[in-house]
Amino acid sequence: MRRLRALRPVEVDERGPGYVAFCGHCGTTPAQPAAQQSRVCGHCGLGLVLQAHADVAPRSDEPFLVIDSTLSVCAVSAQAEDLLGIDETEAVNQHVADFLVPADANAPSAENLLVLLVEAASGTGAPRSAVVRPRQEFGVRFRARIGPCGPPHAALLVLTS
Amino acid sequence: MRTLKTSEAAALLNVSPNTLRAWERRFGYPKPQRSAGRHRLYTHGEVAALRDALQQGLSISSAVSRAREALSTDTHTLVGALASFELDRADSAMEAALALRSVERSVEEVLLPSLDELGQRHGIDSAPWAFAARWADDWLRRAQRLAPPPVRPLSVLVGDATRNELDGDSLAVRAFELFCGRSGARVMTLPVGGVSGLSDVIDALCPDTVVIAGSHVSDDEVAQWAYRVRATAGPLPMALFRRGNHSNRVRTTGARVLPDTPFGAHRHLLVYVDDRPDERVGHGVPAVSLLENVEVREARG
Numbered sequence: 001m002r003r004l005r006a007l008r009p010v011e012v013d014e015r016g017p018g019y020v021a022f023c024g025h026c027g028t029t030p031a032q033p034a035a036q037q038s039r040v041c042g043h044c045g046l047g048l049v050l051q052a053h054a055d056v057a058p059r060s061d062e063p064f065l066v067i068d069s070t071l072s073v074c075a076v077s078a079q080a081e082d083l084l085g086i087d088e089t090e091a092v093n094q095h096v097a098d099f100l101v102p103a104d105a106n107a108p109s110a111e112n113l114l115v116l117l118v119e120a121a122s123g124t125g126a127p128r129s130a131v132v133r134p135r136q137e138f139g140v141r142f143r144a145r146i147g148p149c150g151p152p153h154a155a156l157l158v159l160t161s
Numbered sequence: 162m163r164t165l166k167t168s169e170a171a172a173l174l175n176v177s178p179n180t181l182r183a184w185e186r187r188f189g190y191p192k193p194q195r196s197a198g199r200h201r202l203y204t205h206g207e208v209a210a211l212r213d214a215l216q217q218g219l220s221i222s223s224a225v226s227r228a229r230e231a232l233s234t235d236t237h238t239l240v241g242a243l244a245s246f247e248l249d250r251a252d253s254a255m256e257a258a259l260a261l262r263s264v265e266r267s268v269e270e271v272l273l274p275s276l277d278e279l280g281q282r283h284g285i286d287s288a289p290w291a292f293a294a295r296w297a298d299d300w301l302r303r304a305q306r307l308a309p310p311p312v313r314p315l316s317v318l319v320g321d322a323t324r325n326e327l328d329g330d331s332l333a334v335r336a337f338e339l340f341c342g343r344s345g346a347r348v349m350t351l352p353v354g355g356v357s358g359l360s361d362v363i364d365a366l367c368p369d370t371v372v373i374a375g376s377h378v379s380d381d382e383v384a385q386w387a388y389r390v391r392a393t394a395g396p397l398p399m400a401l402f403r404r405g406n407h408s409n410r411v412r413t414t415g416a417r418v419l420p421d422t423p424f425g426a427h428r429h430l431l432v433y434v435d436d437r438p439d440e441r442v443g444h445g446v447p448a449v450s451l452l453e454n455v456e457v458r459e460a461r462g
Contacts (some may be wrong), residue, residue, distance in 0.1 A: 024219060024220045025220070025221070038174075038175035038176060039215060039216070040174075040175070040176045040180065040215070040221070045176065045177070045179070045180035045183050045184075046183065046184075046187060046221055047220060047221060048215065048218060048219065048220055048221060048224070050219065066219050066220065068219065074218075074219035074220055074222075074223045075219050075220030075222065075223065076220075076222075088220065088222045089187065089188060089222050092220065092222040092223050092226055093223070093226055150219075152217055152219065154219050
């Protein structure tokens with residue numbers, strides 16, 4: 001009688017091709033496929049491994065924030081902590097507008113940034129861009145890439161120069 | 162309460178022990194106790210709550226926040242039970258707290274904050290406060306009766322300067338007694354209002370230190386009691402717990418002011434007493450002042 005081979009789980013990236021994994025704190029890409037390891041980053045140990053489309057995902061030196069659908073900050077990368085002068089432990093659960101506000105004079109409305117974030121946090125919407133500045137700071141602007149990330153569903157806001 | 166060693170907690174969370182220690186430094190969570198050998202001991206409930214939160218979290222910070230929130234439900238339950246005068250449900254809330262924490266942390270993180278909230282909500286002259294305070298006083302006394310017998314060569318005489326069990330400081334004093342007792346010390350609490358027969362009690366207890374706790378009784382009355390204690394037992398080290406702002410008097414008498422939290426106060430007292438070995442003066446023998454010895458040693462650095 002033919003013996004059945006032992007069943008093995010098949011590793012499938014839930015989000016399909018084109019998505020990359022990165023640490024929510026240091027931004028580095030984990031060495032092993034995400035399914036084979038803990039969600040905690042093996043490099044810094046201070047962030048959870050998230051996934052985002054390659055068009056949005058941060059490069060290792062880019063600061064970023066992760067925001068949920070209620071517009072609360074859920075993660076602040078180490079680079080963003082330095083750039084914005086905030087600690088992730090204090091920023092978590094606060095409204096994103098406490099730290100970043102729209103800075104594009106040509107934007108159709110002040111809510112534009114927040115609308116983009118809510119859209120991205122719902123897991124839909126293509127990668128978009130916006131111009132933002134730190135709250136209570138003037139003369140400083142950053143271009144931001146915004147898109148979905150997770151799991152669970154959240155918005156990724158990557159600050160670029 | 163189930164506790165885990167660092168390696169066990171790290172395995173449950175699927176991280177390295179170094180990562181766990183890094184989380185303790187950065188997030189203050191999970192917050193381990195220490196074993197007798199100073200090794201970290203994590204409560205299973207805290208680690209399990211964090212593991213669950215990590216599965217649905219977007220960052221360690223947000224997972225820690227969610228885990229803390231999950232643990233704070235015991236406080237909400239206890240406040241709700243006491244506010245609706247349900248003794249069984251209040252007992253159950255404390256049982257649930259004890260499943261996740263040590264007795265000390267259950268008292269400091271659940272029982273006392275719940276009573277504080279009720280006191281703020283209704284005032285400490287209200288019927289709900291009286292109900293809740295009596296239940297809490299009874300719970301703390303029951304816990305003290307279940308504490309292991311004294312094993313530490315330390316006797317503490319507590320001079321209770323609170324009004325009664327409805328005094329806002331009374332529960333903190335009961336908790337302080339409980340923590341000292343659970344640390345292996347022999348503790349006796351006497352009201353500072355009574356001096357009759359005090360020498361008999363002191364002869365039987367042979368206290369190593371005296372703690373004046375509470376702020377209701379006047380300074381004069383406390384001074385009279387403390388004088389009688391020292392006249393019998395000699396110049397024992399004295400400490401103040403929840404006695405209000407008495408900085409001037411403290412300087413002249415050399416009494417220590419203990420932290421306001423029962424756990425902090427009991428730790429402080431144990432460290433203070435443990436730091437002075439072989440200095441015990443036979444009671445009734447007015448030898449060199451222990452307080453002077455301590456002050457000289459501190460001055461020498």
